[in-house]
Amino acid sequence: MTPPQTEEANAPLPPHKTIYVETERVCCDGGGELGHPRVYYDLDENGEAHCFYCCAHFIRKT
Numbered sequence: 001m002t003p004p005q006t007e008e009a010n011a012p013l014p015p016h017k018t019i020y021v022e023t024e025r026v027c028c029d030g031g032g033e034l035g036h037p038r039v040y041y042d043l044d045e046n047g048e049a050h051c052f053y054c055c056a057h058f059i060r061k062t
C-alpha cells in the first residue's frame with residue numbers, strides 16, 4: 001500500500017513573477033532579491049517578454 005505523494009514540494013525553482021507593463025519597452029533588474037544587471041526588452045507581437053536573467057514574465061496591459 002503506497003501513500004499518495006505530490007512532487008510540488010520538491011520544485012526547486014520559485015514561481016516566475018509576472019509584471020504588467022504599459023509600454024513597448026520594459027526594464028528589468030531582478031527587483032533586488034535576485035539582482036542582475038539592468039536590461040531592456042521589447043515586447044513581442046503578443047505583448048509579452050521574458051527576462052533571460054530572472055525569468056520574469058512581462059505582459060502588456062490592455
Ligand SMILES: [Zn+2]
Pocket residue numbers: 028029030036051052053054055056
Ligand atoms: Zn530580470
